[in-house]
Amino acid sequence: MDVKTLCLGVLIRGEASGYEIKKQLEEGPLAQFCRAGFGSIYPALGQLKAKGLVTWSEHSQEGRPDKKIYRITDQGIAAFRKALRKEPSDDRVHSESLFMIFFQGFLDSGRAAEIVDAYRETYRQIATRMRVADLTEAPAGHRFVHAIGQSIYEAIVDAVERNRHLLSEDVDKKALATEK
Amino acid sequence: MDVKTLCLGVLIRGEASGYEIKKQLEEGPLAQFCRAGFGSIYPALGQLKAKGLVTWSEHSQEGRPDKKIYRITDQGIAAFRKALRKEPSDDRVHSESLFMIFFQGFLDSGRAAEIVDAYRETYRQIATRMRVADLTEAPAGHRFVHAIGQSIYEAIVDAVERNRHLLSEDVDKKALATEK
């Protein structure tokens, strides 16, 4: 999904400024699969304007640049629906942590364990946050995606715990050697 | 991870041609987190050559371009180790399927169910392939990453099955209406 479609996806749920779009992509329910910086959002919004897929209104503020509230147009909704009609591409997972652990033999001693502990902690936090989210009002699509996400994150935490011993064998050996 | 580091990661496990590097990234144990086309691999290899991180030997073949077998140098190994010493960036998951399902309300009727079934099937196949893989000879890092991957894919298949009903409510309603 390019940033233009991402923006339409946010705006179809309600009007927002560029700044707010970024926040929603970071904190909202889409946060898990999307990311975009200002350097891609603002130009994307510019292109959407040019194509008539969004309109905007300026709200002047004191001591700050004018806030531009964007709103999706009927054409924008049509374009978004069209984008949704494509075949979805294959999922892509980029995990530098797992890449590094894969090459554990080339890592400094103990580094794999460090990476893995941070990894587990990251997902433990995300899973905890998701567990307390209230989705009673949310549409089916939101609840489905949330459920899949939560299952994945819990599976990661669980799997890391179950397999961590694979990476600490040399540490254990050292510990044993010290005991003697 | 940029493609240069990916190439070094493949070559550190054994010499290979550009073509073979791509195959290993697609089929090998790294396939889950990496992807690279020829358009990025060949230039990357060129840069690695220029920096002295790999050497190569040409093997002439009949009816085909000469095959260039690349081998990592000591400098290359050092550079790879250095790349592994960085802090790993956050994982990034790009899932157009889940993005689309999130916006189920804007999808054509029945389309969400189609996407979800294909999604489940994709991961069911990957999970099956992983379950039969033989890793008895593999180093700890490989086994760890494999185990995490397998857990994730199984969790997805499972979670899709448990939550599919969320998306077929309107279908059920239609079925009920037809029965009457």
Next chain:
DNA sequence: GCGTCCATGTAAATGGTTACATGATTAT
């Protein structure tokens, strides 16, 4: 004083995808 939140935007640099160019062999 320092960091963070608010708020917009541009420009350069990076990096990757896609399409093209070439062409023999083998399997369906």
Next chain:
DNA sequence: ATAATCATGTAACCATTTACATGGACGC
């Protein structure tokens, strides 16, 4: 016949990241 496999590489294009530019308010 047609597609896939093997094999390399370039060039145009596209998108995104990063850094820069500006600046007030507010909490620590």
